[in-house]
Amino acid sequence: MGLINFLIVLSILVFIHELGHFLAARFFGVTVHTFSIGFGKRLISKEFKGTTWQFSLIPLGGYVRMKGQDDSKPNLNEAGDDSYNNKKPWQRIVILFAGPFANFALAAVLYFAIALMGSNALAPTIGKVLENSPASKAGIQINDEILRINGKEVKTWDDIGNFIKNSQGMIQLHIKRENTMRVININPHISDAQNIFGEEIKKRMIGISPAPKVVTIHHNPIEALVFAYDKTIESSKMIFLGVQKLIQGIIPSSEVGGVITIGKVISDASQSGIIALFSIMALISVNLGVLNLLPIPALDGGHIMFNLYEMITRRKPSDRVFMILTITGWVILAGLMLLGIFNDINRLMQG
Structure with missing residues (x-):
């Protein structure tokens, strides 16, 4: 088959x-x-x-x-x-x-x-917080769900990386934890990382990684056109x-x-x-x-x-x-x- x-x-x-x-x-x-x-x-x-x-x-x-x-x-x-x-x-x-x-x-x-x-994507739910990272020092915990960054809605884990990468200075996170809302301010630091080709790069990070949780994002026809264009170019x-x-x-x-x-x-x-x-x-x-x-x-x-x-x-x-x-x-x-x-x-x- x-x-x-x-x-x-x-x-x-x-x-x-x-x-x-x-x-x-x-x-x-x-x-x-x-x-x-x-x-x-x-x-x-x-x-x-x-x-x-x-x-x-x-x-x-x-x-x-x-x-x-x-x-x-x-x-x-x-x-x-x-x-x-x-x-x-x-x-x-x-x-x-x-x-x-x-x-x-x-x-x-x-x-x-x-x-x-x-379309399926990793959910914006935190699965790990690195010790002594900006996220750890700010009090972020495992299973926290990031809803917004600097007022912008977060739907997938990729959104988190993109927002942090393109931000400057302090960022503001709106987090959902056990049905309560919290606002946390974090100053990302520049860390060593690797891109998809294994090259060493510098990247703004806060020290978190995703939980193995998938979210399905549904789009209306206009949003689907934008999604299709962006994915094809990407x-x-x-x-x-x-x-x-x-x-x-x-x-x-x-x-x-x-x-x-x-x-x-x-x-x-x-x-x-x-x-x-x-x-x-x-x-x-x-x-x-x-x-x-x-x-x-x-x-x-x-x-x-x-x-x-x-x-x-x-x-x-x-x-x-x-x-x-x-x-x-x-x-x-x-x-x-x-x-x-x-x-x-x-x-x-x-x-």
């Missing part, structure tokens, strides 16, 4: 990505010969309005094959106004960007649905930073996951409920959008770079340069895939 869920989720994500390319291409009048979910041998196909829609043997991606566009034939020059290679560079860039954009849009839709159904920034830290060597290469890890995460999420599954789908969709925008020649981002070069220099890259860079891109992608699979197998062997 886990494998089936993995294939369904991956197929949906790939379909949305390729649908973005397809719709943009058709908008500019480009003929699309093939719309494929998967690579390799064709398993099922149906021709509709000049396009062959198909499922292929290897379900780890997909593609749309447009008239006048073929990475293996950079000198391909098919005549006609319906040919990709005859479109203006900015139009080709729109077609290329439409795939990743569709993934970001899908993530936003999923986050919007999560917000309407009820996820995109996190993945961009993750790629940057990986290149810098801050994140070890052993942390790179492959299809086995993705499959396990999707399988586990599907067993936890629809909200967990939507959350993982949204995150993977953003991941797919971000990675495809990287300036690697075999990806959408690489092709966008080629077209930007043509817009600036008024000439296309030479066929030889295009082919060398494209092959280099394929090698990089193959290397990353093999690294991910190697790490997945290594994790399985280590239990």
Whole structure:
């Protein structure tokens, strides 16, 4: 069942990505010969309005094959106004960007649905108070519930961290303790901490950690739109930073996951409920959008770079340069895939 869920989720994500390319291409009048979910041998196909829609043997991606566009034939020059290679560079860039954009849009839709159904988060309830911390000295206790900070309503534990981080000087906490309300003033101190990438940072803190208590936050449609936008932007920034830290060597290469890890995460999420599954789908969709925008020649981002070069220099890259860079891109992608699979197998062997 886990494998089936993995294939369904991956197929949906790939379909949305390729649908973005397809719709943009058709908008500019480009003929699309093939719309494929998967690579390799064709398993099922149906021709509709000049396009062959198909499922292929290897379900780890997909593609749309447009008239006048073929990475293996950079000198391909098919005549006609319906040919990709005859479109203006900015139009080709729109077609290329439409795939990743569709993934970001899908993530936003999923986050919007999560917000309407009820998003889960850690409750603003204190589970631990560090000794000699500002919170301890101010008399804060375990199981205290923080309701407001400097007059701003607190709904989740993340709100506490954000309010304290962006505050200056003394802060005022409204706390609920055993059905009584208390007002406590605390002066946060600057402490050593680690970010999500394991880097040492300085951070304003008061010395508390959360209780293992979850709260469900329900949003009206307007709030859900804001939630969806914020989560999509936040996820995109996190993945961009993750790629940057990986290149810098801050994140070890052993942390790179492959299809086995993705499959396990999707399988586990599907067993936890629809909200967990939507959350993982949204995150993977953003991941797919971000990675495809990287300036690697075999990806959408690489092709966008080629077209930007043509817009600036008024000439296309030479066929030889295009082919060398494209092959280099394929090698990089193959290397990353093999690294991910190697790490997945290594994790399985280590239990």
